[in-house]
Amino acid sequence: THFGEQTVALDDKQGMVNQVFHGVADRYDLMNDLMSGGIHRIWKDAMVADLAPPKAGSRPYRVLDMAGGTGDIAERIINASVGYAEVVVSDINSDMLRVGAERAKSWRYPAQASFVQANAEELPFEDNSFDGYTIAFGIRNVPRIQKALNEAHRVLKRGGRILVLEFSQVDVPGLDAVYKAFSDNVIPPMGKLVTGDAQPYQYLVESIRKFPNPALFQSMLTEAGFKRAKATPFTGNIATLFSGWKL
Numbered sequence: 001t002h003f004g005e006q007t008v009a010l011d012d013k014q015g016m017v018n019q020v021f022h023g024v025a026d027r028y029d030l031m032n033d034l035m036s037g038g039i040h041r042i043w044k045d046a047m048v049a050d051l052a053p054p055k056a057g058s059r060p061y062r063v064l065d066m067a068g069g070t071g072d073i074a075e076r077i078i079n080a081s082v083g084y085a086e087v088v089v090s091d092i093n094s095d096m097l098r099v100g101a102e103r104a105k106s107w108r109y110p111a112q113a114s115f116v117q118a119n120a121e122e123l124p125f126e127d128n129s130f131d132g133y134t135i136a137f138g139i140r141n142v143p144r145i146q147k148a149l150n151e152a153h154r155v156l157k158r159g160g161r162i163l164v165l166e167f168s169q170v171d172v173p174g175l176d177a178v179y180k181a182f183s184d185n186v187i188p189p190m191g192k193l194v195t196g197d198a199q200p201y202q203y204l205v206e207s208i209r210k211f212p213n214p215a216l217f218q219s220m221l222t223e224a225g226f227k228r229a230k231a232t233p234f235t236g237n238i239a240t241l242f243s244g245w246k247l
């Protein structure tokens with residue numbers, strides 16, 4: 001059936017994504033800096049500033065950083081809360097988590113993070129168990145995005161918040177042509193230079209082009225049950241920060 005074929009294609013996609021990140025795990029952070037000229041750090045800081053994790057409270061403040069990879073969102077959240085927040089870094093890829101857990105040993109508050117291998121589409125966490133759910137540059141890689149958003153809603157507590165940071169399509173005249181040329185002619189060769197393989201970076205460029213536009217993604221958040229869904233463009237729409245509440 002058509003539906004059956006689609007399921008196979010989605011499973012293929014996950015297999016491909018897993019290969020990509022197994023391959024680049026050890027050089028992943030370096031690549032982010034090189035390819036974004038360090039700008040990803042500014043976007044991530046802005047995401048965590050928007051989350052505004054509390055620095056104290058009468059009960060624990062727990063965040064699930066999904067597709068958390070090497071843990072840099074988690075480290076920012078924990079530091080912003082001066083060691084109060086507890087962050088579960090979760091990723092489907094054991095290599096990314098291995099690199100993250102190793103790096104976490106030198107964080108300011110290493111005890112505040114834990115690392116759990118899981119698929120965003122089927123979370124091994126209880127209903128209503130987190131105050132925040134973050135996912136940075138991860139949702140694009142998940143084959144069934146709506147399923148992952150539904151799961152995010154399920155595990156959040158009432159009053160909890162989702163923040164999604166993801167690449168967008170640049171729509172600023174002039175910048176769009178520069179960005180396209182950069183994506184086609186700089187990203188894959190740079191990937192080959194640093195990791196020895198251009199193909200994962202070709203995939204990266206294509207996955208950005210296929211990702212739903214901000215209006216569509218916002219409606220998917222609403223479909224999952226999130227209220228007050230909103231999208232904030234960063235840097236000429238190269239990235240977008242989405243936010244929603246479980247109320």
Ligand code: SAM
Nearest residue numbers: 021067068069091092093096119120136138141
């Ligand atoms: N959040 C980190 C950051 O912003 O640098 C890492 C982002 S990295 C581009 C994407 C991550 O998504 C990878 O670590 C990959 O293993 C993970 N991923 C892909 N599919 C996933 C899935 N179905 N469930 C959970 N994580 C997934």
